[in-house]
Amino acid sequence: MMEPPFEIEIPRGRVIEVQRDDSRVRRGGGLLRGMAVIWKHWKESFRLNRSYSQIHGTFTIQYPEEKPRIPEAYRNMPILLYDDETGHELCTSCFQCERICPPQVIHMTQAKDPATGKPVPAVAEFIIEYDACMSCGFCAEVCPFDAIKMDHEFELSTDDHAQLTVHKAQLNRPISYYASIAPTMWAEVRESALKKLQGNIRRRPDVIGIAPHLTERIAARRAELAAQAAAPSPAAEPASPPAPSAPTEARKLTPEEKAAKLAAIRAAKAAQAGDGVTPSAEGGTPAEAPPADDKAARLAAIRAANAAKKAAATDAAPAATGEPTTPTPADDKAARLAAIRAANAAKRKQAADSVDTEEGS
């Protein structure tokens, strides 16, 4: 059997016959050599090794304490992105992902303008069945608005099957989160994504298209402001509870909103600086009361009035519930002042362009 190894030449290579060498009398040397290999592994295993170029040492990652190194491109489950600054979701419900999804686990409904009933480039509800999702990443690849991305979170185990049908509220992640897990991949698309977002925000009325957990807060705040605006007539009723938690929560609003609210508060404060009746809930604002800033206050008032108007006109539900019950945190004078200013501003601005564009720019 011990022939010279057989081989012939073929284009760019050879056909080689494996060397069997199985007819030799064996005396246990192969066993000892195998044991030596194992011994070396045992000896070296007390050293931790993470290098790709070595074959000895322990490679174990002690999982819960130590997380595995996850590359940027890693894809597990899809998530939806929203803009940190405005709270607007990037998704426009173009249905591309729903169409491409091989296991058909993405479901969405497009938002409609309640006033006109026309579709708005935003998504009303977005459901992904995580349990059937195969993590192929086509949805993220195909999305023209970079609204759907693949998450790195993999600890999704649960004992509740229903939890794996994930709705929009749980799918939403801020852009900053995605930028932190996949910096270069986000950097590649950032420009175009944000540009497209701006275009879409313009076509979204009211809170449509804002991440739901923000929407509620925004709506609450707007209702509150609207109540403030509507306060002049029933101003006599004093508010029994001074201020609900809504304004504090609203502190987590996007900077824009925050600025507006801050301005309103400051305006109110400035209007009745001497009274010293500062609503306790607004203690979160910087302690030093800034000088009355007319412009800011006006801006706030404009926004409030705008919101109030819109709320009264179109979005009846939150307004209706919000208006009568929402207590006015400021006192009479401030409310009146704000209302008057709001009314003025509203009158003035109504002729001009849309308020949103001015505010946005």
Add this chain to the structure above:
Amino acid sequence: MYDILQALINGTFGWGWPDWLIYLISSLVVVTIILVVAPLQMLFFTYYERRVIARMQDRIGPNRVGPEGIWQPIADGVKMFTKEDIVPEAADRIVHFLAPCVVVAPTILMFAVVPWGPGMTPVDLPTSLLFFFAVSSISAVGLMMAGWASNNKFSLLGAMRAVAQMVSYEIPAVLSLIAIVMIVGSLSINSIIEYQAGLLISNRDLPGIPDLGLGWFVFTPVGFVAFIAFFIAALAEGERTPFDIPEADSEIVAGYMTEYSGMKFGLFYLAQYVLNFLLCAITAILFFGGWQGPGVNWLYAQAITPTNPDGNGLFNVLAGALGVFYFLLKTYIFFFVMVWLRGAFPRLRIDQLMDFGWKFLIPLTLANLFSAAVWVAFTRWGAAEGMLITVGWSPVLRWLAAFIITLAINIGVYLWLTQVYAASQAERRRVELEELSATL
């Protein structure tokens, strides 16, 4: 134990208790110790094996329960206890229940003759070695019962394989022991251990060798071959890789344990690991001096013993502790080797296993028996026994002659046997082919 208690109670305290009471107390203490130690060894071994083999595979092994996972076996035990005990519908219930007991009982019984340290033999039988192997053969019956009572083809097949393997490999195991027994001239495990005092050379073979407790049999050609043969046979008896055919999960699921669950399964596991411990222990005792080691004999000479009742009890403790340390160290090293083999090798097929046992190991041990006879003749016999050649030789020369001759015999036999074994397999293939062509 009896001596110490006797010295302590009647000597130190002077209470004058009757003999039988002391005897009873010492027996109870010993039994308790054994019944506690045996399962503890098993628990430790499962942990030890998993950790070591994990390291061999570049893993870490169980390290979650307790520091470095040391309570893992306890957790496993709790799991075993709380599992449902399932008995198959078609099983023979009584036999199915009895089988694990019959398997466990002998392994515990075998502890009775294992010396842990100087003067620390639970029962010092004059036939203890024979007892050890006699009792170990009982568990084959238990396996048979388990395999048959489960009423499952895989179980029965596994049990038959296990029993066939145990019975066949008992022969080379005992044959390799007989070589040692011939040299020592006693079946008592204690005298075998005592024989291994010395330094590389037993001071019974060559008087005048300083006693460091290192005159192990493994340093002689006879002992070395016996050790290799015995260890291989022990692997087969303990159903360890590469002879773990009875529970070859890639072939017959879990062998005779297939239909067992819960604590009964745990008992099989217990029996297996305790048996492994005992086999490692007996290997250490027979070929590596058991508790022999530097210092033990010196300490023990000053302790309370039947021959030296005025000794100091402290030295009993010291010698015992040192002896137990040496003994367990050796045992654990052998278990490490078992795990090492498990990490390195695949398993043999049942017919190859039988071939190896009958056609290789048994001839090898038989030849080794001859070597042992030569050894005894050269080192001990004189003119009276008919060994006229060695008359007038100095002990060193006799020892050297014995060493060289046995070494030559054993190496020659080994080389010849490997040749013959390989040739026999090729021959069988050839014969089959010839028959094939004859059927034309």
Add this chain to the structure above:
Amino acid sequence: MLNAVPLPAVLTLAAALFCIGLFGALSRRNLIGVLMGVELMLNAVNINLVAFWRYFEARYITGQTFAIFIIAVAAAEAAVGLAMVIAVYRHYVTVQADEIDRLRG
């Protein structure tokens, strides 16, 4: 032992065992059952031998030697007997003694 249990007691035990074995060997249909009866009888004989050895001449080995020879013979008998049982089974596909009634192969 010597003082506590009289020799006839041990011998009677052996005799009883022998008779039971005899019954088994003669009445069992199964060949293996017959062999088991024979094993019982051999054990009974062994008990006798050991008892005599112990009670009469414990310092000599004759009794034990006999017993050991008998054990060896019994082992040989078992091996050959069971091999025959298997050969018979292979041929007749039964191990019931009274069903094996063909002389032709």
Add this chain to the structure above:
Amino acid sequence: MLQTQELQVNIGPQHPSTHGVFRMLVTVDGETVVDLKPVFGYLHRNHEQIAEANTYLQNMPYTDRLDYFNSMANNHAYAMAVERLAGIEVPERAEYIRVLMVELTRILNHASAVGFMINDMGAWQTPLAFGMREREKILDLFEMASGARLMCNYFRFGGVARDLPPEFIPNLRELLVALPAYIDELERLLRDNEILLQRAVGIGILPREVALSYGVTGPVLRGSGIPYDVRKAEPYSVYDRFDFDIPIGKVGDVYDRFLVRIEEMRQSKRIIEQVLEQLPDAKGGHINPKARQNVRPPVGDAYARIESPKGELGFYLVSDGSGKPYRYKVRAPSFINLTPLADMCRGYKVADIVVILGSIDIVMGEVDR
């Protein structure tokens, strides 16, 4: 043993060594196998029918699930089939990346296949653990490139989904240092191991003519001594630019298949080194920018085959001009390599069945589809 009656034993479908839900109805005479009926279909998931209801692109992740060890190879075959159907050009860099990925797949497949085979022989996981260690490193690389370890879904029509990340090549170079060490060590551990020789030499012989008549491919065919490799026989992609050898066996037994796999790992490593030398450094060259992913190929059919680690993997597609394949057929190597199992096992012992099955290296996902 002494038994002479035949006995029917069911190995599987739930059995530790059937590599999935696979059942073998074995008739044994004592310990000798008289007959064996492979029963499969327990993992049937209607793959081809589903594929005909999906668009071409949607099928790409489904091909991952065929042979879940070699998703990259499956992707390659499928992508090639669609590209042929729709006439899509593939840029050079993309071809090189594809070859790189498929050869890495081959290494990881063979590493685990050898490990599993030795496991079936009764080794307590050690060769498998070593193989898995190397496999993990390769999977890390896959994860870097494609985002997933197993179900890579990396190939697109006209290229690959995204370019190699910058950390990919350095890591791969490190891995190439480890691979020869690993393969040498595996050989040292097993090649001369007497026990392995006993279990593998002369076991499960598949003679040359029988192998041909069954149409087996891959290492099983080469183990039987037939130097057939699609990479050489019909060089696709850029395989005609690499030097590599085709190892073949002598006898066609388990040992030959084992040795062929080990040698193929070496050759794959050679190819990868050549890929790294020749890889064109064109940014954005990973995909043909003109290639549309939602292809609507013209009416016609196409067949593309590659040398997957398990054998010749082919995809046959018929287009009716719509966005979905009219007919979609997979020529799965595992399935075809499994068909001679009964003949290979006959006459051997029961314990050899699992070893022979392990040496064929099947994946039930591909067998049952």
Add this chain to the structure above:
Amino acid sequence: MEVVVQITFGVIAVFILVAAAMVVSVRNVIHAALWLIACFFGVGALYMLLEAEFLAVVQVLIYVGAVSVLILFAIMLTRQITGEGVRQLTNRWPVVLAIATLLFATVLAPTLINQQWNVPPAPPLGTPEPIAGPAELGRGFVNEFLIQFQVVGVLLTVALIGAIVIAYEERARRRKVLTLAEELELKRLREQTSPTVPAPVEAEPVVQESRSASER
């Protein structure tokens, strides 16, 4: 102390007899074999009580470890495992029972009990009685009982060989399942029609062919 011994003896005796009775009376052959093992154990214990340690150990080693396993093996190989529904006793078992009982009741027991045994008096308590141990036995085997010892050895060897010969199934009668390679080999040999020249190694032709195939 004597009471303890008597109780022990009684327990062992009852155990042996019950086990033996079960051996001959239970239907299930496996159960009978297991009872037989129990009986062997009882006998071993009796040897221990009779201070024949070596014999007790040998009893366990050979009877329990070897003979009973052999019996169990034989039962399992003959495949009539349980024997449920099969008559286990012959038709004439009452006769046999009567004979056995009569033998015991009228011949053996009365003789044994009434016989005056000249048992040498036991030595006074405390003086150790010399009892032959394994060393003496060994010496006996190579001195006085050498011939017998060797005869037993020959007997065992003969029995071993005999058992193998009896139970051995001739290869010609054994069903040989050809492997694929062997089948092809056979075909090839048939075609060659020169059966005098056996192929040297089973795999050789394959190698040859593969070579020619690849050279093509």
